Amino acid sequence: MRIASPFSIRSIAFRNNSTPNRWRRPTRRARTWGNYCGNKLEPLASSRCAPGSNCAQDHQPLNWRSTMSNVAVLGLGAMGSRMAANLIKAGHRVSVWNRTIAAAEPLVQAGASAAASPREAATQADFVIAMVRDDDASRSVWCSPETGALAGMKPGSVAIESSTVSRDWIGELGKAAQSAGVAFLEAPVSGSRPQAEAGQLIYFVGGDETIARRAEPLLGAMGTAIHYVGPLGTGALTKLATNALLGIQVTAMAELIGILKRSGADAGRVLQAMGGTVVCSPFAKRAAEGMLAKEFAPQFPVELVAKDFGYVLAAAGNPESTPTIAAAYGVFRQAQESGLGSEHLTSVVKLFGQ
Numbered sequence: 001m002r003i004a005s006p007f008s009i010r011s012i013a014f015r016n017n018s019t020p021n022r023w024r025r026p027t028r029r030a031r032t033w034g035n036y037c038g039n040k041l042e043p044l045a046s047s048r049c050a051p052g053s054n055c056a057q058d059h060q061p062l063n064w065r066s067t068m069s070n071v072a073v074l075g076l077g078a079m080g081s082r083m084a085a086n087l088i089k090a091g092h093r094v095s096v097w098n099r100t101i102a103a104a105e106p107l108v109q110a111g112a113s114a115a116a117s118p119r120e121a122a123t124q125a126d127f128v129i130a131m132v133r134d135d136d137a138s139r140s141v142w143c144s145p146e147t148g149a150l151a152g153m154k155p156g157s158v159a160i161e162s163s164t165v166s167r168d169w170i171g172e173l174g175k176a177a178q179s180a181g182v183a184f185l186e187a188p189v190s191g192s193r194p195q196a197e198a199g200q201l202i203y204f205v206g207g208d209e210t211i212a213r214r215a216e217p218l219l220g221a222m223g224t225a226i227h228y229v230g231p232l233g234t235g236a237l238t239k240l241a242t243n244a245l246l247g248i249q250v251t252a253m254a255e256l257i258g259i260l261k262r263s264g265a266d267a268g269r270v271l272q273a274m275g276g277t278v279v280c281s282p283f284a285k286r287a288a289e290g291m292l293a294k295e296f297a298p299q300f301p302v303e304l305v306a307k308d309f310g311y312v313l314a315a316a317g318n319p320e321s322t323p324t325i326a327a328a329y330g331v332f333r334q335a336q337e338s339g340l341g342s343e344h345l346t347s348v349v350k351l352f353g354q
Contacts, residue, residue, distance in 0.1 A: 067217040068092050072125035074118045074141045074149060075163070076103040079189070080131035082196035083162075083222045088112055090221035097121040097141075118142070119152035127218055128153060129160045129187075134307055135169040143176055150180040158183045158215055162203075164243065164304075166311040167236040170206070174232045183211045186232060187219060188239035192299040200224045204242075206235030237315060243308040244325050246300075249284045250345050251331045257291055258352025268292055287346050296347040303341035306332040 068091050073084040076098035084107050087094050094112040096104050097120070104114040115121035118141045122128045128149050130141050138161060142150050153159065159182050161173060170186050177184035185207040195201050201223035205212045212228050219226050229238045260267040271292070275285040290296070309329035313319050319326045335341070335348045 069126040069218055070124050071095070071218065072097070072115070072118075072121040072128040072149070073112075074098075074121060074128065074130040075132040075137070076107065077131070077133070078193050079162075079196045080129075081107065082193065083129070083131060083201075084112060085110060085197075086199045086222050087218075092218070092221065095121045095125060117147035118144070118149035119147050122149040122152040122157075123154070125153065125157055127158050127160060127215065129162055131162045133163070133304070135165050135311075138163050138165050138169060138173065142173060150176060150182055153180065153182045155181060156183075158185060158211060160185045160187050160215060162187050162189055164188050164239055164308055164311075165236060167233045167240075167315050170233050170236045174207070183208070184232070185211055185215055186235040187215070188235055189223065190239065190242050191223075194299070196222070203227060204229050204235040204238040206230055206238075207232050236311075240308055240312045240315065243305065244312045244328070246283065247305050247309060247332065247345065248324060248328045249281065250287050251328045251348060253284055253288050254291060254331075254346070254349035254352050257288065257349055261353055290344070290346045291349040296343045298342060298344050300345050301342050302332055302335045302345055302347060305345045306336050306341075 070093045071087050072095045073080055073087065074097050076084065076096055080098075081103060084094055084096050088107065088111050094107070095115050096107050096112045097115045097118050098104050101114065104112070108114050118128075118130075130138060130149070132138055132141055140148070142148050142159070142161075145151075150159065159177050161170065161184075165188075174184050174186075185205060187203050187205045189196075189201040189203055191201040199222055203219050203223045203226040205215075205219070205226060205228045209228055216226055227238075229235055257267050257271070260270055271285075271288045274280045275288070306329065309325065309332060312325055313322060313329060316322045316325070331348055331351065332345070335351060338351065340347045340350065
């Protein structure tokens with residue numbers, strides 16, 4: 001039996017209670033079989049662990065390609081629609097719901113079934129994934145007394161919140177899921193429309209680690225890296241911290257471009273030189289290139305960045321303890337008020353003379 005090389009497998013970071021290490025999983029395109037052994041998967045040709053693994057047990061081989069589920073996807077915006085499409089391509093049976101029915105039509109043509117409500121979509125699902133705008137939208141799709149998904153989920157199913165929401169709401173939603181007798185994970189993602197379409201999202205998973213392991217093959221249809229970051233709430237914090245770092249880099253670069261142009265410098269030449277240094281991140285370099293080219297087609301709109309900064313500051317408790325984050329939030333709020341809410345986050349450069 002052929003074994004995948006380390007370069008053809010997906011890496012997933014889960015905590016090992018004895019020695020921290022990184023799991024290795026076959027990609028969904030691989031034909032490799034593997035064996036569970038404790039906290040890791042051994043890609044072995046036989047059903048017995050390798051010498052030196054301190055395991056004498058026999059294990060049932062596991063074919064990751066055959067792990068297909070009934071999945072409901074709630075919210076078919078720029079991200080949710082692409083995630084649902086990749087689940088269909090991977091062979092899962094997918095039910096979809098969106099506030100506007102028209103958004104479901106391309107997915108129905110690809111093989112999904114459309115539901116009239118989140119509850120209807122969730123009825124037969126093994127996993128229910130929500131990808132919606134904010135706390136309020138998440139509360140509606142999961143907990144609405146009339147149409148909420150939690151009330152329609154079957155025993156043994158798993159609710160997965162992939163929206164970028166606040167840590168406080170994740171705590172509330174976890175309690176609501178527990179009251180409904182449903183397992184719950186948070187799994188927000190890093191990545192925008194191109195990564196969602198290519199199945200290259202990065203997941204920050206929070207919740208019960210056993211449930212996280214169970215959901216890993218499903219998330220692997222939509223992402224290339226799945227990180228278990230801790231108990232409920234940690235995933236939200238990880239995502240919000242990631243977006244805050246992203247936004248701070250954008251506002252700093254926008255201000256620097258404004259300074260360079262007002263000073264009469266060739267901003268493109270200066271930034272090209274800066275881009276060759278270790279202090280300029282790959283993202284900051286791409287953001288600067290987009291600002292100079294005036295490419296502001298929305299991938300991550302200003303209004304959503306501002307929303308996320310608001311959640312970060314709420315988690316901080318005291319804005320005075322996060323002055324840099326608070327200042328960046330002010331820039332995105334100003335951009336919103338200036339009519340840039342629907343444009344890509346790099347459009348904030350317009351505030352500084354671009």
